[in-house]
């Protein structure tokens with residue numbers, strides 16, 4: 001049987017991973033500045049994470065949500081404490097799309113309304129409502145098309161205000177990434193998120209903070225939306241939550257009341273996934289990784305801003321993007337093939353950095369050195385004599 005060919009692949013087989021490095025089958029070492037698409041939060045194969053999963057595996061890996069699973073409550077308590085949202089309620093699922101699907105559905109149940117506001121360049125996943133709220137027609141199947149999604153320009157406060165003035169009574173939810181990931185590392189302004197908060201409150205709609213990529217400490221705060229100083233009604237999470245073990249979840253404000261049967265899942269919140277997620281939070285706390293991400297991110301961003309060849313450096317914490325001009329458009333490819341550095345991208349010309357939150361200063365320097373050398377090799381060099389002529 002062949003695999004269903006939906007991914008453009010790098011011709012590399014990774015057989016080992018540790019911290020911020022991975023190795024291929026020939027033992028070649030790579031620096032991972034991509035984190036397997038923002039998933040690796042505490043570092044590959046972290047010993048505490050491995051031990052926690054192994055110990056849980058020896059006891060019980062799975063039972064369905066028809067019994068009491070105490071490790072779910074343990075996870076909820078730890079998550080409440082570290083995120084600062086202790087009064088919220090936790091619903092567990094398995095992926096980012098599922099988290100957003102459940103959040104949107106819950107908002108519709110709660111408000112008894114149908115319309116969702118989403119933004120240009122958004123990405124919320126590939127399931128039915130999540131993909132309908134994603135600003136990419138190429139991945140929306142005819143069956144997912146709906147009139148219930150209203151797309152507005154990202155960070156456009158006037159357009160948002162006008163939409164609520166006209167349709168306020170129909171809006172179930174606004175869904176927004178705090179920092180757009182797939183869209184190319186676009187940071188939502190504080191005033192935009194504050195306006196979303198005040199308009200959703202005023203019109204009894206639900207503010208959904210998609211934190212699947214920008215959450216879990218990556219931005220230097222637990223949720224990047226927290227920079228705006230206002231709370232969302234629902235936070236959706238996945239990627240960094242399990243450090244590679246599949247788990248997603250939503251944090252739900254206390255005023256949104258549950259009803260039996262309203263949401264549900266077979267695998268969500270299983271014992272093994274909860275053990276992985278608890279290990280992640282324990283390491284985040286013990287190793288002070290949220291603050292580390294903030295400091296390391298500032299260091300990298302400042303260094304990147306001094307590199308003339310790349311443009312528009314942006315982001316927060318370890319969620320960083322920059323534009324790659326046409327003259328060096330193969331930068332990402334060359335970084336991987338000639339310098340053994342994995343980075344992320346966003347079409348057509350953005351490089352995204354999404355490394356582990358435990359990236360060391362030495363590893364950051366290793367990346368910056370590789371980047372500088374790579375750019376130097378790609379740029380047509382001006383002969384010395386020519387430079388002198390220009391200087392005259």
Ligand SMILES: Cc1ncc(COP(=O)(O)O)c(C=O)c1O
Pocket residue numbers: 095096097098100123124125126177181182210211212213214238239
């Ligand atoms: C912001 C955001 N939301 C949702 C998703 C979907 O997550 P998943 O691939 O786990 O379904 C992604 C994935 O890249 C994402 O970046």
